[in-house]
Amino acid sequence: MSRYNDWLIRNREKLVIATSGSLIVAAWLLRPLGNTFHFWAMTLAAIIAGYTVAKEAIGRLSTRQFSISLLVTIAAIGAIVIGEAWEAAAVTWLYIFGGFLEGLTLARTRSALRGLVDLMPRTAKIKRGEELVTVSAYEVKAGHVVVVLPGESIPVDGKVVAGRASVDTSSLTGEPLPAEVAVDDTVLSGTICQGGYLEVVAERVGTDTTFSQLVYLVAEAQEQKPKVQRTLDAFAQWYTPAVIMAAALVYLGSRNMHLALTFLVIGCPGALVVAAPVAVVAGLGNSAKHGILIKGGERLERIAKADVVAFDKTGTLTLGQPQVASVTGFELEEERVLSLAAAAELRSEHHLATAILSAAEKRQIEPAPADDWTIEAGLGVVAHGPDGEILVGNRRLLLSRGTDLTPEQAALMVEHEEAGETVAIIALNGQAIGLIGITDPIKPDAFGLVKALKRTGIKTTVMLTGDNPRAAQLVADQLGIDEVRAGLLPEQKVEVIRELQKTGHVVAMVGDGINDAPALAIADVSIAMGSSGTRVAMEASDIALIGDRIGQVPGAIGISRRILGVVRQNVVFAVATVLLLLAGVVLQVIHLGSGMAIHEASVLLVTLNGMRLMK
Template sequence: MSRLTKAQIVSSSGILAALAFVLKRLVGYEPVTIVLMLAATVIAGVPIFKKAFGALRYRIVGIDVLVAIAVTGAVIIGEYWEAAAVTFLFMLGDYLESRTIEKTRSSIRTLMDLAPDTARIRRAGVETVLPPEEVVQGDFVVVKPGEKIAVDGTVVEGSAYINQAAITGESIPVSRGMEETVFSGTIIESGYLVIRADRVGGDTTFARILHMVEEAQDKKAKTQKSLEKFSRWYTPAIILLSVVLFFVTKDIRLALTLLVISCPGALVISTPVSIVAGIGNGAKHGVLIKGGEIIEKLGTVRAAAFDKTGTLTEGRPGVTRVKAWRTGEDELLRIAAIGESYSEHPLGKAIIAEAEKRLGVATKPPESAQIITGRGLAFIFEGQEYYIGNRKLFTSEGIGFSEYEEYLESEEEKGQTAVIVGTKEGVCGIISIADNVRADAAALVSDLRSQGLRRVVMLTGDNRRAAKAVADAAGLDDYYSELLPEDKVKTLAELQEKHGTVAMVGDGVNDAPALASADIGVAIGGAGTDVAMETADVVLLSSDIRKLSYAVGLSRATVGNIRQNIVFALIVVAILLMGVLVKTVNMSLGMLVHEGSVLLVILNAMRLMGYGKAKNMNAR
């Protein structure tokens, strides 16, 4: 019996129950009819009783216990048909439920199917095909058209168009060439690449996304936890109520029927099945939501705070002007690039890129360097101490710059970020840098307002004028400029007090404190970024900023779906209860309606898997 699959149990008990029903109609309760009914009850009932006893060992009184008690009572009082019908319908419902729930996990299965099966490795000039888990860091992986990339790595040879849908949710191929990064699980559509393996096995972005999505689908929402607590008290209470009803009415059939129809199956499953479907949909579209509680909370967001650089802006700032006073422009740029070689800040990268473009040489590292958070950096080169940063840095170091204030203001009025370069003796020059506002930033802000957000603001360490230019272009409600990381945390607390649930949106690299302190931390373009994946509650794996409005809409659709399921489950229980009390619902009919309600709840949750399809079709 234990070797029978769930499908075999359902089919065999169903055939026996059907034969018993026909004989019952033709010849009545003859011994052969009763034997068939009992055989159907035993085949379908054994798994139910096993689960019931297993649960009782851990002092859990669940749905299986209710059904087991009802079936035992039905056999004792001679209601063999009711016992057979109830056990068969319960197992049929359980089988259909498990099959249907598998479909809600289709997104995670789709991701798993995208996992690479093999990797072609070039070692000592010889190409060998290996399982991905045997690739080691530093190996050279050769990938041809139509093949999956098996590692996270850097392109060292060739160029190709790559489908990154498995990572970012975007099906439009992207071009990748020398020194650019590629991800495991993506597919080369055309071209040819040789990739140096930087991350392999479980450390790849694809493996980590897969692991996080699996974990997220198992993390319970607050509503689910509340319903589970409710069911722990509800089920024993129903048993007690059935006992009281029997003593009051002396009607054992009525008491047993109450046990069957009161099974809270639809209520218990109402939340987790919606959460699984919602998180799976998000994963399929490049939105990683880390659990049920997060998807519920995201649906209640009333204000959003954005970082500027790399979030509302493209994150690819470029040098627009170099103004030198105490040295030549090229020398100023060279010195600044040497200092910024120690920094990972986007503005520093822009300076380095401009120096290499103008001077045609790679930057040298400084002799020593120190990043001064929120202000800039100090470094020593050829025995001279230099400073690169904003007004706060030069004020704190006691370096006067008042005579350059008018120039600074004129650049900032144009939306430029002015980076001051100098020594203890004074300012050497100013480098102006501009970072274009994302083309879809204003559309995102409009989307968020239409979804009910009361306040959309920007938090940045940049100067007031540059911040204002970006805020105006994006259509924000307000902006907070010249903030240190701790200032961002403080501002978020004020927003939470005024508006309720607040989401902080950043690039995940230098926004970790703010992302962690907000109610919901959202990282933009987090594919391959350790900090983003670990710190943020929601990771938008591509740089498409409008995925945020998709995530908010999906979360609200999920919360709405959960409420629909709960209300429906409660209505069904109430109707069945009334039917039992007026003696119009028997055990088998009650079980049929109960299992039907469970399936309807699951099917309703499955609608979340299609969320966004109409929008995507219209976009095409």
């Protein structure tokens, strides 16, 4: 019995539409049975459909909202009173059917969030001694070792301590290719272990994981309405009473009740009211699927108005991980130079060590560890190994040891430096033996970025960086960035943005969220590269690029402009339709039934236009 009740409750809307609709059809088909039957069948259909409409109208009225449902209710009652039951049935039925269609769109946009919630990991296997215990994902504490088997989703954010696996990160990044992870790599919750085996030390658990935060952010983003939408809500507030008044005037002027009622119903701005929400919800839902999280509709207008985009360099346009770009051997082989440099850097915490060591590893060079080493602050590293004294550092390190490059070697060094490399000199037993050039490579998807931005209507691109002017200019030249401001401290980045704003620009700032935090906060639009470390920046930003893909910036601005464009089209179309129909009513060429049909068709068109943004 209760199951039957549940079914009734769940499908009430569909039942009402079906029952009322069948009655309308029956009334037409059985017209030959007489006008009395026709009238009562239509009245019944109007009451069944109208009950829902009236309930909504009263509900809204109790919160002091004049809604369209109020207009429809009054018009339907009036139509029955003057004996036009068919028109009452048509008005109410089309209204609830329109509402049902709207609900379908809503369901589609909600399903993106549902999908995310369903991907949230529910259980976790944690290691207790030698035993594996399965617990709820929300009972895992930071520091627990979680075991992930193939096919399972990773329940926590953490660091891999054993095993290796390919991990499907598409839920977070939209990246189709799996990432290969091994010991010391960071893995994020909600990503799926495809093959292999992982032991992960939990760092962020439960509601703090990147994935949980993403779900909450997506939910919150649905709440905020854009200004256009708010204007429309406010519009309905005065529009409904205005139409009621105008209908009263029409009646007083013409003494024609039918005309006044027709005017009343046709005046409902149904299409106008759904114009904004459908487009916004569809557009935001679609971009979220691609890893572009636009936080709420009211920011859309600001995003669409942006004409300057400012970029941080390191970590935003470049990978943020220095890599060896060139190895030069003066007399010895390149491999030997790299091997000696790696030997000196093996245990050092020198800032170039990571790049040199990973280059050595890539070429399968096993450096012979040095016996002792010292870091000379601001100069480099000095190490003593089986081959003697090794120096890795700048020219001043060489000079401090009473040696120097030959003029040819110095010229070669300048050449590499002009190519944007940070050059380390390697010397063995007081003699320079080679050069290693290190760069921070540009992200592959940063090429073409400026062109794509210009296509979306951005006028100027600016680079704001703490790096030196030469390195900054080189990156800017390769990417086609218009302006470079280099050597900036975080607060100086803020100054540059303020300056741009003072000259009337709307500035979007793209950063990786740590040293850029102040600049992101002051910019009109903040775009955060969202990787695991920048959760706070993601929460505060207007747009978060979940997959850390800089190439998505034009897409994010573009979709915002498209959404606003569709909203404007819809508004113009809806207003034009209503005005034309009202003129038709006053001239008595449009009647209630036909007017309502055109009306609902315009609602459907506006809805379909909005749904285009889902693609």
